[in-house]
Amino acid sequence: MAKRQLHLGAILEGVGADHHSWLDPDLPGNASIDINWYIEQARLAEAAKFDLIFIVDSPYITPDTAPHFLNRLEPLTLLSAVAASTSHIGLVGTLTTSYWEPYNVARQFASLDHISRGRAGWNVVTTGLEGAALNYGRDAHFEHGVRYARAREFVEVVQGLWDSYEDDAFPRDRASGTFLDKSKQHRLDHKGTHFSVAGPLALSRSRQGQPVIFQAGDSSEGRALGAAIAEGTFAASQDFESGSAYYADLKARAAALGRNPDHIIVMPGLVPTIAETDEEARAVAEAAQGALSIDKLLTQVGRFFNYHDFSKYELDAPFPDLSGVTLNSYKGGAERVIRIAAEEKLTLRQAAYRFGQWTSPFVGSPETVANEIERWFTGRAADGFNLRVTRPRDFALFREKVVPILQERGLFRSDYADDTLRGHLGLPVPQHRHAQPPVAIAAE
Template identity: 60%
Template sequence: MTARQLKLGAVLIGVGTAPDAWRDPDVPGDASIDIDWYRAKARLAEDAKFDFVFIVDSPYITPDSAPHFLNRLEPLTLLSALAGGTSRIGLVGTLTTSYSEPFNVARQFGSLDLISHGRAGWNVVTTGLEGAAGNYGRERHYDHGERYRRAAEHLGVVRGLWDSYEDDAFPRDKAAGRFLDPSRQHALGHRGEFYSVAGPLNISRSAQGQPVIFQAGSSDAGRDLAARTADAIFSMPESFDEAVAFRADIRRRAEAAGRDPDSILVFPGLQPILRATDAEAEAEWRRRAESVDLHAALVQLGRPFGYHDFTRYDPDAPFPDLGDAGSNAYRSHSERIRLVARAEGLTLRETALRLATPRSDFIGSASTVADQVERWFRGGAADGFNVGVGRARDLDEFAAQVVPLLQARGLFRHEYEDTTLRGNLGLAVPVNRHTAARRAEAERQSAGQGASAGVAGADRTEAGAVGSAREVSA
């Protein structure tokens, strides 16, 4: 049996989401729209044998949004460009189900999957930003429950469209003039609560069958959807114990939904701060925390609450009572912030600064960080990590210093196992549903014919026995 192996993703966020990260001399001021910067980081991650690079996205900004959010490349376009500059690393991007049509999404990710020879992944989100509605001709955002019902149906439609062609649909027989086998092309004919999609999709499957499905919802509805449909899940736990509980909960929900829990990978976010010693890393974290601008931190705190304006409160008063603010935005994130602030009696200032510079287990020397990665992995808190960065050099240092230690401990690969994202993640290739149905029907008919033959054989044996008996009596 193959030993369980750690998986790693790299979050590429250009000039960064920390308020002053764009001022770092190690990052170009236009990194979020600089394809050469992205190519260099993707190649660095590929050289370190990361499983994938991840591009975050959202469809709404304000003038106070984080620098990276203000001016960044669209994920599918960016990932298609990165496909040509890499060969093995997975290419994962965020796209909302709330404000995109299933046919377009299926075609876009299906194209990326073929362009990259089976390395595409879709981070399925419902969009927590209420302001996004105004960018798509709506006066109000979908409520939380409806967003997740839409997401479930949307994803089901996309997956159905990805199976429009069976793997042998295109014989491309030039001598016979036969390009398509029409019996292997299938219309979808979907009519549901939110979508009506005829199909078929005009693009075939890739070497990995379908793009890998990632999800990041942590609310109850988000966890249910992920447990039923996702291949991998992004999480943002604040502690080892919280990470263990989250992964265990996802596995329980998956099993209840009839899935093999081992078929779902959980990737907590990891934001390392590496220095030669633990003390130096701790000092660097403290320096970053102390340099945060309070106004920017308050704006950042408002985002999971639907860009609630926290600047109008006394920062040194207790965290304010916000009513239902955030319930229709990033619900699980906003609820967690409230709970922590109240449980620990934090002021608004303390809450904002903690969110801006979270304290984690992954601050220290390379050996200390590798120890923590191993602890989380072996302790049931993670199947892998989504490595983010607070400063431009953090990813470079993790790849150069921590990855070799993980490899030496036998936790992480030295070379890619496969050419596809599914193959490297250890995920099975989904069989085309129409192929599976045809095979099942053929097996049923074969079994039925076998049973009929057995009955006929028994009848002949019985008739022969009766005849022999008559001969004997005569």
């Protein structure tokens, strides 16, 4: 087995998933709708040998939504344009299983996988926001459990469609006039609880076989889905302890399902604040936090609770009782807020500062940040990290100062050894379900 290697992703979130990042004068105001901004960030990440870039998504906004979400490019079109301007880096896009047709999703990700020559990944989400239903002809969003059942079947259908053609289905033999070997085209004929899809899909497999499946949900249903289908997860872990608990739980769940736990790559989010010294970095982080207005923070906390309006409560009273509020939104996040607020007896103001922004343990000099990354990696709280790169200065310092330390320590690649996303992540090419005879699987 090859030496375990750290994986790095870059979350390209334009002007930011919060209400203050766009104020950074180094960040172009139109970053979220400018394809050249994305191409430039992807090339920077590729030059630093990152495994992948990652595009978040959700299909619902209000006037109070954070700037990046208000006005942004759509993930599949965005990533296809970036594919044409990069050569190695993986391209992972978020797409909800609640409001798309599996046949269209299978086609678009398979097409991105061809366009990028085997670099596509799909972050499977079920949509946390109730209001999304209204954009898709429904009065109410699917109930939380139904969303996850649908997601599981949806992915099964999509992966089935991705195997519509065996890898040698197209002889394209001009002499005999044989373009397709018809025996190697397969219908799916799926008839399930939520979907009925005949196939075949009009697209062959790519160089990596199939796009890589990612997943991020942290509720118990989310973890169960991740353990079953994910080849990578974008965990929400905000400290080493919760990170290592999540890591152990997810890998154990995957093993219990008969899966190889090494084939599910755990990549928590990482928001770095880097400066020459630890003191300087801490001062920068504290100044950034002090600049946040309490109403923006309350709006952010509200997002876990389907945009619940927290401004109506007393700020310095205990965190309000939300027993009447639906948790059919970002359930994992909402439950965590309620649990910790109760355990630590937080006021609403304290909860707003705690949960209305991303608090990060990755604050310090390049050496300190590299140490913390190594601690998480060797301590099995992470197989890698997904870096939020909204602040241009921190992204530059990370690439130029932190990555070289990780490379010197032999934790992170100095050059690409492969040019597919599966190759970067050490994931096997999935065997074709109709291949005969079975291909021998390399020893692991």
